[in-house]
Amino acid sequence: MEESFxxxxxxxxxxxxxxxKRQKGAADxxxxxxxxxxxxKLEVEDTPSIASTFRIADLGCSTGPNTxxxxxTIIEAVTxxxxxxxxxxxxxxxxxxxxxVSNDFNMLFNSLPPGRQYFVSGVxxxxxxxxxPKASLHFVYSAYxxxxxxxxxxxxxxxxxxxxxxxxxxxxNAPNEVGKAYTAQYVMDMxxxxxxxxxxxxxxxxxxxxxxxxxxxxxxxxxxIGPFFQPLESCLVDMENEGxxxxxxxxxxxxPMYSPSPEELRQLIQKNGSFSIARLESNTSAGSKQLCGxxxxxxxxENIIAGHFGSNIVDELFERYAKKxxxxxxxDTGDTSGIGLCIILKRNL
Amino acid sequence: MEESFxxxxxxxxxxxxxxxKRQKGAADxxxxxxxxxxxxKLEVEDTPSIASTFRIADLGCSTGPNTxxxxxTIIEAVTxxxxxxxxxxxxxxxxxxxxxVSNDFNMLFNSLPPGRQYFVSGVxxxxxxxxxPKASLHFVYSAYxxxxxxxxxxxxxxxxxxxxxxxxxxxxNAPNEVGKAYTAQYVMDMxxxxxxxxxxxxxxxxxxxxxxxxxxxxxxxxxxIGPFFQPLESCLVDMENEGxxxxxxxxxxxxPMYSPSPEELRQLIQKNGSFSIARLESNTSAGSKQLCGxxxxxxxxENIIAGHFGSNIVDELFERYAKKxxxxxxxDTGDTSGIGLCIILKRNL
Numbered sequence: 001m002e003e004s005f006x007x008x009x010x011x012x013x014x015x016x017x018x019x020x021k022r023q024k025g026a027a028d029x030x031x032x033x034x035x036x037x038x039x040x041k042l043e044v045e046d047t048p049s050i051a052s053t054f055r056i057a058d059l060g061c062s063t064g065p066n067t068x069x070x071x072x073t074i075i076e077a078v079t080x081x082x083x084x085x086x087x088x089x090x091x092x093x094x095x096x097x098x099x100x101v102s103n104d105f106n107m108l109f110n111s112l113p114p115g116r117q118y119f120v121s122g123v124x125x126x127x128x129x130x131x132x133p134k135a136s137l138h139f140v141y142s143a144y145x146x147x148x149x150x151x152x153x154x155x156x157x158x159x160x161x162x163x164x165x166x167x168x169x170x171x172x173n174a175p176n177e178v179g180k181a182y183t184a185q186y187v188m189d190m191x192x193x194x195x196x197x198x199x200x201x202x203x204x205x206x207x208x209x210x211x212x213x214x215x216x217x218x219x220x221x222x223x224x225i226g227p228f229f230q231p232l233e234s235c236l237v238d239m240e241n242e243g244x245x246x247x248x249x250x251x252x253x254x255x256p257m258y259s260p261s262p263e264e265l266r267q268l269i270q271k272n273g274s275f276s277i278a279r280l281e282s283n284t285s286a287g288s289k290q291l292c293g294x295x296x297x298x299x300x301x302e303n304i305i306a307g308h309f310g311s312n313i314v315d316e317l318f319e320r321y322a323k324k325x326x327x328x329x330x331x332d333t334g335d336t337s338g339i340g341l342c343i344i345l346k347r348n349l
Numbered sequence: 350m351e352e353s354f355x356x357x358x359x360x361x362x363x364x365x366x367x368x369x370k371r372q373k374g375a376a377d378x379x380x381x382x383x384x385x386x387x388x389x390k391l392e393v394e395d396t397p398s399i400a401s402t403f404r405i406a407d408l409g410c411s412t413g414p415n416t417x418x419x420x421x422t423i424i425e426a427v428t429x430x431x432x433x434x435x436x437x438x439x440x441x442x443x444x445x446x447x448x449x450v451s452n453d454f455n456m457l458f459n460s461l462p463p464g465r466q467y468f469v470s471g472v473x474x475x476x477x478x479x480x481x482p483k484a485s486l487h488f489v490y491s492a493y494x495x496x497x498x499x500x501x502x503x504x505x506x507x508x509x510x511x512x513x514x515x516x517x518x519x520x521x522n523a524p525n526e527v528g529k530a531y532t533a534q535y536v537m538d539m540x541x542x543x544x545x546x547x548x549x550x551x552x553x554x555x556x557x558x559x560x561x562x563x564x565x566x567x568x569x570x571x572x573x574i575g576p577f578f579q580p581l582e583s584c585l586v587d588m589e590n591e592g593x594x595x596x597x598x599x600x601x602x603x604x605p606m607y608s609p610s611p612e613e614l615r616q617l618i619q620k621n622g623s624f625s626i627a628r629l630e631s632n633t634s635a636g637s638k639q640l641c642g643x644x645x646x647x648x649x650x651e652n653i654i655a656g657h658f659g660s661n662i663v664d665e666l667f668e669r670y671a672k673k674x675x676x677x678x679x680x681d682t683g684d685t686s687g688i689g690l691c692i693i694l695k696r697n698l
Contacts, residue, residue: 053482092482096470101461105454109473112450119482121445122471124458133402133441133468 004126005148005256007062008299009104017063017107019299029283030143030210030342031073037344038077038139041278043204044085054078054138056118057096057200059127060145063107068116071095074139075118093118098131100124102303126150128192132200140197140207147212147225149256150189153181156254169233170255172226179220186258190268198274201347207275213282213341214261224339225259228292231328232301235320236309244316245309253308255301262341269345279344294322353475354497354605356411357648358453366412366456368648378632379492379559379691380422386693387426387488390627392553393434403427403487405467406445406549408476409494412456417465420444423488424467442467447480449473451652475499477541481549489546489556496561496574498605499538502530505603518582519604521575528569535607539617547623550696556624562631562690563610573688574608577641580677581650584669585658593665594658602657604650611690618694628693643671 007016056074061067075093082090097108101124112120125131127142128150155163155177162177171178197207214224236253239245262282269275292300298318306314356365405423410416424442431439446457450473461469474480476491477499504512504526511526520527546556563573585602588594611631618624641649647667655663 053485092485094482094485101458105458105471109450109454109471112473119480120473122454122458122473124461124469124471131468133443136402136441136443 004100004102005304006100006102006104008302009063009107011107011111014295014298014302015063015107016299017065017111019293019295028069029340030208031070033279033342033344034070034073034141034208035077037206037208037278038074038081039084041206041344041346042078042081042139044081044087052091053094054091055094055096055136056139056141057098057123057132057137059098059131059140059142060148061097061099061103061108062145063104064111066143067097067108068111068113070141070143071118072113074141078139094121095119096121096123096132096137098123098125098127100126128189128196130196130199134199135202137197137201138205140201140205142208143210144212146190146193146209147257147259149182149185149258150192151185152254152256153185155181157252159251164251165254166251167237169236169250169253170223170226170229170257172221172223172229174221176219176221179223182258183220183264186260186264187268190260190265191272194268194272194275198272198347203347203349205347206278207343207345207347209341209343209345211265211341211343212259213265213339214259215282215339216262218261220258223259225257229255231291231321231324232297232317235317235324238320239313239317245313249309253305255304260341265341265343269343274348275345276348277343278346279342282339282341291325291328294318294325297321353449353451354653355449355451355453357651358412358456360456360460363644363647363651364412364456365648366414366460368642368644377418378689379557380419382628382691382693383419383422383490383557384426386555386557386627387423387430388433390555390693390695391427391430391488393430393436401440402443403440404443404445404485405488405490406447406472406481406486408447408480408489408491409497410446410448410452410457411494412453413460415492416446416457417460417462419490419492420467421462423490427488443470444468445470445472445481445486447472447474447476449475477538477545479545479548483548484551486546486550487554489550489554491557492559493561495539495542495558496606496608498531498534498607499541500534501603501605502534504530506601508600513600514603515600516586518585518599518602519572519575519578519606521570521572521578523570525568525570528572531607532569532613535609535613536617539609539614540621543617543621543624547621547696552696552698554696555627556692556694556696558690558692558694560614560690560692561608562614562688563608564631564688565611567610569607572608574606578604580640580670580673581646581666584666584673587669588662588666594662598658602654604653609690614690614692618692623697624694625697626692627695628691631688631690640674640677643667643674646670 008014011017058067079090095118105122123131155161156165158164163181165174165178168174171182212225236250240247240250262280269277302314357363360366407416428439444467454471472480504510505514507513512530514523514527517523520531561574585599589596589599611629618626651663
């Protein structure tokens, strides 16, 4: 069964809306990549269906405001492209904001920027499935959302499996079998993601993906996002040692996230066969070596943690987390950590 | 400034979702009208843009579940039409659920029917403005939503105007000037509604509107929906007499709703000029003569009442309302009340 792990909604102090500056910073860095991709790769004349409506989707948009900045960048670049091609009239722009059904769409709709030059649509559902009619999208964007798996791999909760992930909440520092289970789930999820988008994107349409990744040639266990979760794991283990959390609960809790290497992604895209790779690069400077602040970590993970451990432990957990990271130096993980993958795909004609 | 008057969200005892049986009953009666319109009027071969995606919009959908029943009816009828025309493959269906930004879209998305055969989109905003790209919709539906005005006519709150609506909350039993102010607002609103839809609906596309109306040849003050609001007005006046509500507050409170006659609508549609009238009929049996129960009345009006009078009076008001209507006989308003208007429009080619 598909699971969903929404960011914390609303606009309170623990909300995603108030705790997504890191994602904003990374999206800012990707702005030039988006603009370049559109200017160089978007085929304005060769795609007649673009003529009347240009449809954009942000997959895993959460509640804003980052999605609004990215959408503006995309629309400005497409407009520029139309003008340089001598078009005197522009298409109507329609933007589909997608996230899980459990996302706070009320908050998203209430924070829509006034004076926007596009028609708005909210699309609830998992991006691992079909979300849109066939050949209806011209530009798909997804930033820092594709690290989420559709579910935790089942073997991790099977005490008889070599992938049973005792005492850990992630696959870094775990036996190889744990990493393999995560990889297998990621392959299934990305196959479904690419198959769905191949149907939905018009021939010649573009897809831009920003994904936290690992460097070429590394093992999953050397996951670039692993170190970010170590303070959290450590707090959970402390609480277990003090009898606040039941031990078996930690064994059965695993974060459904994965960071792929460039070659893993390249293989999945080639196997799908519907897209050509216009760009696939890693940017070591895009990954921050700052640990997540308690607010940032909580906005992304409190729903999933409350769902597993109960909401009564959440306040205490993140108070401990805040103290723990105050004592930590910035991450020093050398070349094996903190890379951002930027992928531009073009739907084959 | 455009105002919005959302139904009560969520699924609690006072929610619209739990208090919309009357609308369901009326929509059930309209089912045969919808099916007939699609079978007789939808041009499957003449509208090539239908081929890949068939886009439906429900304007003023609220939180469900009625919208889901109507959407199913429409999709079944379109499917039937395609099959009788010998099509072996069907288009993808995409349904845009529209209501004000303040509508509870989270509730709507959480109650989407499992196993549905269409792609979902939620579109926040006023249907008195543009909501969709040009020529992008094939079937527009709106049931019991177009009685809402975009705002209360300004003159009603101007103590120096002959339309100042002292001691009343609606235009029934009011001076002619009050009715005229309502009519003028309705004309402006419907002109904007029709102009927006004329741009959004494909040539040959259909629009089905269900509207509470008045019989041909009656004055606005004989509004068919007026008697439904008299028990509410009477409770407010009682509370004013007891000093619970400030007198000036009632003078300045007016329900932003209007029920047109068939000829008013016909004139507006003809003036717009983009649609031909496939059907415009009134159905006296579609209007119920039952007064609204307290739950039904509250789910539709508590937000607007709380906004004006303060939320502290809402519980008491509807307790009084429940008592008041328990003492009332069913409405006996003869021919001047309770008609439902059913309009099928076809976008000119």
